[in-house]
Amino acid sequence: MTYAIIIVALLLLAAAFILIRTVMFARSSDQAYPTFESSVPELELDPLIPATHLSTVVQIETISHEDSTKNVAAHFRELHARLEEMYPLVHKTLTRELIDNYSLLYTWKGRNPALEPVAFMAHQDVVPADSHTLDQWTYPPFSGKIADGYIWGRGTQDIKCQMIAVLDAIENLLKNKFQPERTVILAFGHDEEVLGTGAVKVVKHLQEKGIHLQAVLDEGGCVYDGIIPGIKGYAATIGVAEKGYLSLRFKVEAKGGHSSTPTRETAIGILCRAIDRLQAHPFPYRVKAVLPMFKGLSPVAAPVMQIAFANLWLFRGIIRRRLASDPETAASIHTTIAPTIIHGGVKDNVLPGLAEAVVNFRILPGESIASVCERVRKIIDDERVSFEPVAGTSREPSPVSDTDCTNYRHLAALNDEFFNGAVSAPYVMLGGTDAYHFTEISSRVYRYSPCVMNKEDLEGVHGINERLSVDALAIMVKYFYNLIQRWGTKEESDY
Ligand SMILES: [Zn+2]
Known part of the structure; x- marks a missing residue:
């Protein structure tokens, strides 16, 4: 009898221990969101404006090739010309440099040059559409068709959407007379899909100018809807490292x-x-x-x-x-x-x-x-x-970016605000991105797109019927409108 009591007591003790650890584990994930007061009006946005911008750039076939001599110069030039037309304030206020022929590097001078800049990235290039699957596309891959509430075509998800969202956000911030305290850099590579040289040269260029970045955001994870087993609701996964x-x-x-x-x-x-x-x-x-x-x-x-x-x-x-x-x-x-x-x-x-x-x-x-x-x-x-x-192919795993910092918490705060209380979590990306090279000049490199993806959406990336909803793009613009303000301010650690 006494033995039975001892065993029951031990089991209860073990159960209590497990329970306490579980509660503490969940608590340890709680990140206090940084407060932020915006100095500009909330963004009133007609979703069709960014949708039309995205449609315009999707129609330009900026396909990158492993053999860079196959890249069609005229396509990249045309993309650059369209951007100039669509974003007059951006092109009036920010300086633009072309690196490695087609990679775009914009600099938006901050009010305080002593602060380290932040960078927002995306790539201009896309993968081709498999010619065997063309008849399975609802609208042709380079049509940029806006229909059924979506923008259709290559680059709508990967990742012209992020380039357009950032540019639309800045155009609107400029309309509202905003200037960040911290310099904001935009880096849009031209050969990410073939692990090319664009981003490498952009980083080299920044290094030569002695620039170290406070934080960087590039494509990567997104807000997963029902994809991760055992997770209810939205999960915003932020890439903090690459294999x-x-x-x-x-x-x-x-x-x-x-x-x-x-x-x-x-x-x-x-x-x-x-x-x-x-x-x-x-x-x-x-x-x-x-x-x-x-x-x-x-x-x-x-x-x-x-x-x-x-x-x-x-x-x-x-x-x-x-x-x-x-x-x-x-x-x-x-x-x-x-x-x-x-x-x-x-x-x-x-x-x-x-x-x-x-x-x-x-x-x-x-x-x-x-x-x-x-x-x-x-x-x-x-x-x-x-x-x-094999020569020229190897790279070490990237360093793991800091998550115990304000930049990461701003991302988490906006994920919570924009995506129905979505929780944020860091993860290691299995594939590579241009962001890899930026780890040389920043210890806070995040790979993330503020966009909800379900299983069907994911199939469109490099696949058939790549598309993005008009509403999802508008949310991305609003997200960046906020994030650029948040990341563009001075922080306690700067004092
Ligand atoms: Zn991509």
Whole structure:
């Protein structure tokens, strides 16, 4: 009997401990929103104005190519000319520089030149529309058609919308005679989709001028509506880091010969075994990598998720297994391994003298190109297999941007205000953006678009029927109208 009482008491104690930790975990996500008093009137906006602007730029086929000589100069020039026409005040007040031929860099001088500038980014270029799918588009991909409450076409979501929203916001701020205290920089690259040189050169240009940025906002996460499992309501996910990128070329050289008298292993066999060994030893799963995200989302997470994440000491194993079981969530908690290319052999009756393969790794922040190579060497443990990075493709994981700062809190405050009490949470982006290069001149680089996306909307990005609702674009303009004022002010830390 006494034993039973002790066991019940211990269980109750454990339950209480779990509960207390859960409450504390949810509380720790509470961020006090900074107060802000605007000095300009609230924005009265006819949503059709930005919609028409977006439609105009979508009709210009600014497709970027890996071979930059294929970029059509006339298209980028035309885009620049249209922007000049549509935003007369912006072009009268801000200085504009062309970097790397087509990347746009605008500078809006602040009242206090001693303050570090803030930057708003987007890219002018788009991906092509797959010619096999053209008949599946409701309106052609470069029509910019405004119909059924949407603007249709390439760039409406990725990401001409953000460029237009920022420019419309500033045009209206200028109409209302606003000048920021802090200098505001706009950087619209021209080759983000091909990981080109535009943003690299913009950053170099800013570095040469000795500019360090207080904060940067570029495309990335958005407000997810019912996409994250276990999360109710809107979740505004803000990219604070990007995974690194590494492709390794593996090589096995062997004596050739006739296949009637094969050696015990051929070059192909040795290479395949190495790759198999790699895949059998995935990089360790780090639940901690997504903890800040779940902390941010905990106010709207299902109770079972709240309990689990608040009590990693007990549930780490279960969470790890759950996240690792799905490729998407697995990629967010470890460095991934993907063999993507393999070559070897020339004829069916000849032993191959050479076998080669390329394996692509996406590196989780906290690891590095060197640590990945070291681990690969140990796992393969075969001197006959050599490997080296594919030239010009690798990049280290980005640094992780600060979230305990006013710039981040302003984003969270506006997300709450504009999106029905949406909670904000930081996350690590699986893909890359131009913002990566800006981490060299700022420790607060955020990747986020103030726009609600559901599952269907997401399919349009690089896919069929890319479109953005006229209302969603108007909200983006209003969001930036507010954010530029907030980020453009002096902060306590500046005093
Ligand atoms: Zn993009």
